[in-house]
Amino acid sequence: MTIPQFERIALIGIGLIGSSIAREVKELGLTGDLVISTRSTETLKRAEALQLGDRYTSSAAEAVKDADLVIVSVPVGASEAVAQQIAANLKRGAIVTDVGSTKASVIAQMAPHMPDHVHFIPGHPLAGTEKSGPDAGFTGLFRDRWCIFTPLPNTDQAALDKLKAFWTALGSRIDEMDPEHHDKVLAIVSHLPHIIAYNIVGTADDLETVTESEVIKYSASGFRDFTRLAASDPTMWRDVCLHNKDAILEMLARFSEDLAYLQRAIRWGEGDKLFELFTRTRAIRRSIIQAGQDVDAPDFGRHALDTKK
Amino acid sequence: MTIPQFERIALIGIGLIGSSIAREVKELGLTGDLVISTRSTETLKRAEALQLGDRYTSSAAEAVKDADLVIVSVPVGASEAVAQQIAANLKRGAIVTDVGSTKASVIAQMAPHMPDHVHFIPGHPLAGTEKSGPDAGFTGLFRDRWCIFTPLPNTDQAALDKLKAFWTALGSRIDEMDPEHHDKVLAIVSHLPHIIAYNIVGTADDLETVTESEVIKYSASGFRDFTRLAASDPTMWRDVCLHNKDAILEMLARFSEDLAYLQRAIRWGEGDKLFELFTRTRAIRRSIIQAGQDVDAPDFGRHALDTKK
Ligand SMILES: NC(=O)c1ccc[n+]([C@@H]2O[C@H](COP(=O)([O-])OP(=O)(O)OC[C@H]3O[C@@H](n4cnc5c(N)ncnc54)[C@H](OP(=O)(O)O)[C@@H]3O)[C@@H](O)[C@H]2O)c1
Ligand SMILES: NC(=O)c1ccc[n+]([C@@H]2O[C@H](COP(=O)([O-])OP(=O)(O)OC[C@H]3O[C@@H](n4cnc5c(N)ncnc54)[C@H](OP(=O)(O)O)[C@@H]3O)[C@@H](O)[C@H]2O)c1
Structure with missing residues (x-):
């Protein structure tokens, strides 16, 4: 070209x-x-x-x-x-x-x-x-x-x-x-992840039993991943939520339904259901790496940066 | 020492x-x-x-x-x-x-x-x-x-x-x-993030309106972050869910409650509520970086690895 x-x-x-x-x-x-x-x-x-x-x-x-x-x-x-x-x-x-x-x-x-x-x-x-x-x-x-x-x-x-x-x-x-399909695709690959990230960081911020300083200290065990998306521009993301409402609400409903299923499996100790989901999700990561859409280094390669200090 | x-x-x-x-x-x-x-x-x-x-x-x-x-x-x-x-x-x-x-x-x-x-x-x-x-x-x-x-x-x-x-x-x-406090702290900083990540990847995998190959192709817009946690060992995480049930269910309940609030704000176009949450969450990321618990590079420094190829 x-x-x-x-x-x-x-x-x-x-x-x-x-x-x-x-x-x-x-x-x-x-x-x-x-x-x-x-x-x-x-x-x-x-x-x-x-x-x-x-x-x-x-x-x-x-x-x-x-x-x-x-x-x-x-x-x-x-x-x-x-x-x-x-x-x-x-x-x-x-x-x-x-x-x-x-x-x-x-x-x-x-x-x-x-x-x-x-x-x-x-x-x-x-x-x-x-x-x-x-x-x-x-x-x-x-x-x-x-x-x-x-x-x-x-x-x-x-x-x-x-x-x-x-x-x-x-x-x-x-x-x-077409624009409608774009909005649905983006609702799941981008908008829902950001909303979920904002939400979990908000939940952690509001707890009484665990202090904010504990959340910060121990964040490397998973939580910190979400804080990156949740540090995105508030104006941009408010606008996205307001301007892709229907697709986002549809994806949120699916997410919540699935989470209720998972919650129930945890409550009733249904290890096989948990294991099935936790196994299935690995394949998607592999495909993303194969498609060149993420780095293959463990922990996003952070370790290399961590130890450069 | x-x-x-x-x-x-x-x-x-x-x-x-x-x-x-x-x-x-x-x-x-x-x-x-x-x-x-x-x-x-x-x-x-x-x-x-x-x-x-x-x-x-x-x-x-x-x-x-x-x-x-x-x-x-x-x-x-x-x-x-x-x-x-x-x-x-x-x-x-x-x-x-x-x-x-x-x-x-x-x-x-x-x-x-x-x-x-x-x-x-x-x-x-x-x-x-x-x-x-x-x-x-x-x-x-x-x-x-x-x-x-x-x-x-x-x-x-x-x-x-x-x-x-x-x-x-x-x-x-x-x-x-003490062990009980440990289990509560870890439920929010580690167990909930992993469960949420597994869940959202599961939700995306199950959609009919958006194909799996679309999810993979466009994952760099946020979704890929979650796939890393959701690629963790299924046995380890099944066991964590089964062995920290009470604390995890407590955190899941808080998370779901907060998500319902957010969902409602999106449905009713309450931009101020969205903006307030999206602003508050930025501070936590800054504190995590200051505490040396994450790298400050944009996108976890992935870009450096991306372009090394
Ligand atoms: N960030 C991402 O990851 C990303 C990825 C793909 C697409 N996008 C889209 O790209 C667009 C820009 O995002 P960005 O990340 O570049 O945002 P940004 O860094 O926050 O920059 C926003 C720009 O828009 C201007 N602006 C803000 N509010 C405005 C208003 N009410 N009227 C006129 N101009 C206004 C700002 O001007 P002042 O500073 O002069 O106020 C600034 O020049 C958004 O539509 C976003 O959805 C973002
Ligand atoms: N991964 C993390 O991010 C992380 C962080 C902090 C703490 N932990 C904890 O560290 C522990 C080990 O995790 P890991 O990441 O090192 O796991 P891993 O890489 O999967 O290794 C698990 C080890 O445990 C053995 N094992 C598995 N099932 C067993 C069973 N039923 N009976 C006896 N041995 C068994 C495996 O043996 P074979 O291969 O020979 O079957 C292997 O040697 C877990 O309790 C986990 O909660 C993990």
Whole structure:
């Protein structure tokens, strides 16, 4: 695939995802003019200090002028407001995309505002860490990770291909599905894990019989794994919960039902049921490692870092 | 603290924990005679091939003869059987300890069989990975991790001090508490996280609307974190569930109650409640990192390993 070129790229939002895109675009030289826009002057100044772009503005409307590619990387709940701000200034033939973690809601928020003369193509790179803000980004974040597009009917194939080539240049593997299916898949592989992690950390925080300092001291025996996801950005995750409600509630119901079964097996000492589940789940980890979606090192390879100190 | 010496050490069970102890004992030269015993001839042969000890036997009774320190590292449900096998052959004045993840049950299983002339001191090193068997062990596993003792009333202080010195030599930090409290603490910091991880992986495996191959492909968006814990040894975790039932059921009830609250907040679009919880949980992660109980690198530092490929 040829590496795509854009005369001007505008990034709306310059947090973990936006700034990772900015770093890649610079490194790969995908445009001669990278315009960065973010809501607060504080974040904008930080982006400038980090030299993430060529120009900086706190006006999203200003940023998108004459841009051939516009990438919106803000919490999903802010999608409609951004769409409203940029709509009138979008260049004829521009590609407008986003990186939001939910898709049906983003489409409902943005599509009605998009003029007919632009290509609005919703997307979602499945890559991230628990950190946020412009300092958190890095090149390589998208490497070997999937980027899912949920194109609307009648999307221009050439525009879609160009956007795919862009993400391929960033190292992503490309997939396509309809927005409803995306939201269901993400509810189980991403949203439920985060909600469960937040919940268990909250439960531990509230106990009376075990102190918080005990939880912290002894966290290496399993608990600490959950605290990473539970340290993710609260705004982003509040918005995800509010904007993928149905799929999340469906997955939560399944999870709770299964947990009740497990709880009962524990109460009644049904070791065989426990053993059956605990055996079955190992296979999935093996498949994930084979698929190149996790490292094979024990304990995520933490030990190597632990002992480097 | 002086490094303790034992004329003979016997290890009953040579999996992840037993073999990590064996490697440390050899490296630190804590005994002149390390006897290794395990149930199956297959594992025993593997231990021998790895040169983990000085002598090897499939009889636990044989192994403990004349040993000054006996460490039992088997699934907690096997504790009573091992205690029965070794009781008659224990040397006068020997220290007998274990590494089991639950303590009240191990004490109930082992203490009645221990002759008066030995020092039985239950212990639990809070260190491990998701791997098992003699190949999984390594030196450094216990470094900076806590080892909790739950001594019985009237435990000989000199024997306890010697055992603490042994674990300190292995790099552990030492703590002491009563067995019931240990079991409550571990229920929240270790047992609940593992059960929840097994459960969510089970839920994902059972879905009809999202395929298993989709779960695997897109797992890097959060789900993969849980698969590590859910790949832990099924026998060990079945036994933990059966032998710390009350504390686990208590923590599960709290967790489910909190999850119902969260679920309701999602259903009714109560963003403020979600935001409050998602903010509160960040502080715990910071404290864990400050306490040296996890690495500070984003995504557990996986990215460094990912890109080494
Ligand atoms: N983090 C992940 O793991 C991940 C992975 C894939 C996709 N995503 C999606 O990517 C998007 C951005 O996430 P991120 O991790 O990059 O977030 P982030 O690091 O917190 O950055 C958020 C950016 O959005 C701006 N912003 C916040 N609230 C806004 C509002 N109400 N109106 C306009 N701009 C606003 C912020 O501007 P100021 O700082 O100037 O306020 C900042 O530039 C989200 O939709 C998220 O769902 C995230
Ligand atoms: N893994 C962890 O993260 C961790 C952390 C702290 C404490 N612990 C505790 O440490 C103990 C050992 O765990 P591990 O991870 O080392 O397990 P492991 O790697 O699976 O090794 C288990 C050892 O116990 C033996 N064994 C298994 N079933 C037995 C039975 N019914 N009777 C006698 N011996 C039996 C095995 O012998 P064969 O292979 O010969 O059958 C093997 O030598 C458990 O009590 C566990 O709760 C584990």
